[in-house]
Amino acid sequence: MANNTVRISIPTNAADKLTLAEKIYQKHQADGDASPLKVISSHAWESSGPRIATALEYHKQVEALRSQSDLTYRKRDLEVAEVDESIKASRDLLLGIYRDNPKELSQWGFSVSDTPRTAKKPDETTK
Numbered sequence: 001m002a003n004n005t006v007r008i009s010i011p012t013n014a015a016d017k018l019t020l021a022e023k024i025y026q027k028h029q030a031d032g033d034a035s036p037l038k039v040i041s042s043h044a045w046e047s048s049g050p051r052i053a054t055a056l057e058y059h060k061q062v063e064a065l066r067s068q069s070d071l072t073y074r075k076r077d078l079e080v081a082e083v084d085e086s087i088k089a090s091r092d093l094l095l096g097i098y099r100d101n102p103k104e105l106s107q108w109g110f111s112v113s114d115t116p117r118t119a120k121k122p123d124e125t126t127k
Helices: 014-034 045-097 102-108
Strands: none
Touching: 014 045, 045 102
């Protein structure tokens, strides 16, 4: 006797899940009273089905905001690169001015630590 194990996968991705839901709901509506899904009472398609369009609209908004967010991050990073260079130049100049007392840089907002650096632990994979 052959092993007839059947697996029915449900997508985990929201967009794919909504696409599947649309197909199920359309088939359910097309079958009308003959739909075997009519017997579902706790999660009936009559109440869940109309939510698909709303969820799809939210999904479109999320994707648009994600694209906008990615673009905004790129713009921010371009600005931060210039600011970062100004910070480094200021640090270098102030270190020259306050060579004998580098803690003075804390008055400019820099975090100054005069503790010795700790040696890095050898990588476990190199042993």
